[in-house]
Amino acid sequence: MSTLGGSGVEVSALAFGGAAIANLYTEVSEDQAHRAVNTAWQQGIRYFDTAPHYGLGLSERRLGAALREHPRSSYAISTKVGRRLEPVAAVTGDDLDNGFAVPAAHHRVWDFSADGIRRTLDAGLERLGLDRVDIVYLHDPDDHAEQAFREGYPALEKLRAEGVVGAIGAGMNQAGMLTRFVQDTDVDVVLCAGRYTLLDQSALTELLPSAVARGRSVVVGGAFNSGLLADPKPDATYNYAQAPAELLDRALRMKALAERHGTTLRAAALAFCAAHPAVASVLVGARSEAEVRDCAEQFAAPVPGAFWQELRDTGLLPADAPVPTEKPPEEPS
Template sequence: MSTPPTPSGLGFGAAVIANLYTEVPEQQAHEAVSAAWERGIRYYDTAPHYGLGLSERRLGAALREHPREEYLISTKVGRRLEPSAAGGDDLAHGFAVPATHRRVWDFTEDGVRRTLDASLERLGLDRVDMVYLHDPDDHAEQAFREGYPALEKLRAEGVVGAIGAGMNQAGMLTRFVRDTDVDVVLCAGRYTLLDQSAATELLPAALAKGTSVVVGGAFNSGLLADPKPGATYNYTEAPTELLDRALRMKAVAERHGIGLRAAALAFCAAHPAVTSVLVGARSATEVHDSADQFATPVPEAFWQELRETGLLKEPA
């Protein structure tokens, strides 16, 4: 049995190039992926949910210029796309694209296979390196009983290399790590400078089991990227208490000669269970900035001051 692929370092989250909140021109999206490649990024994450397939189409087209064996790509199952004649746009789900399809929650074996087949077609690939069950929060029974075994079969057939689950919570991901044979989990927003809930059980369990952890949402949807009034935290306006904490962290970072974004990325990457940190970018400029921030050394004195001032409870 071959060793499942393991994502490493900085990864490219392809939700943003699928017109997340606002339109991203085709060429700009292509340039963002090209810039990621230029900066040595070799792990790319997408999903049918992102722009009703637009993310997969754009990512597949941009990566076609590069040797397939030189990069890892992951997509997701659980939200099957069905054609829709409803019209309008998809902004209710966060994407500035025409509502040509509707999402259907489906973690059955048939649904998993049909969803993956459609993803492969949009990507222009015959295989993907990793597949995640996407946000099965309200569908736990079906995800564990049907969706996960379907992924096991696909892995055994060689259609996918590694299998796992991707969620914005740590509790159910911990169950996946402990109770199944997943290779990797994607945890978004639950291991950051502002929220270390994944450190209680998920990360220790993954470390003990040898399961890779990919961290997404390092900036908690914006607050840690640029803390200011009106900044978002977990996709809604940040509470005053968290905004104040982020601003205090930013001040500490600046005293130590670094940016808060560099500290946020370094925090996520520092845990031994974490193999990769995903960052979304809508332009080549944003990609280069993220790569620069990720490569910035963060002095130990910065972490020490965060701990001494009570701004960081969980040691990095």
């Protein structure tokens, strides 16, 4: 377990991401979603992440229902604010344009105002069936920086001061603005998705060193870059789009190298994310018992030191990127 910044909120080294169980791209049954969360618990995962955006609230509802079986003090949960859900007058289609196979019963409203933050969090708590969450992130404020810093972030500070939440931060698919949050505000944690992986180390330039220097924590998501590092093949996706040929070739070379050293590319991808001292938890999305179990097993598997050395020697990994020792990552607890 790691503590996020100076917050006192503890998270497991491996975390469960709740987007996939909200019908990401394809439907997931209630039972399948419930079993995925239960398997995460059985594997020792004690940090769970969700957002209103995921399935128009479906992720929050499903995650809350599954976690209700466990003592509230025994796990940490995060949700996100910045996208308010507003009901529509009539449902006329689905939400697949936004990636989720759910009825389009709501539309999303970008809102990083103080009032919007409160309203979004209150609605999220209702869907979760909880009276509090441990962590709240500003969700993808890329095109709303002014309002996010001027209104949204101070609202989170107030919620933390009131004891409504334990830790605050921002979650994004970029490193630049997250670095600004780390350097210019008093966030406890940032969630960086897809920008600290075996294929993309852009967070290594400023974000991760800044987090170490300021005593902030980083949660890394997107360790597999949306699929390419999980199973590199011609139709694999990279950051939710068709993988470029150059990156596919790079991932295939890494996979072959991993197999020569008796490990897997999945294990290496997860171990790499966890190795940086700023990283408190690695967030993985899974839609089934099998996927959860595989992620936990891969996360716990040792990756030989010789693999990391050859990765550097062949230029597939920068020399300044921290790598694990041969000791496996800490088991989730």
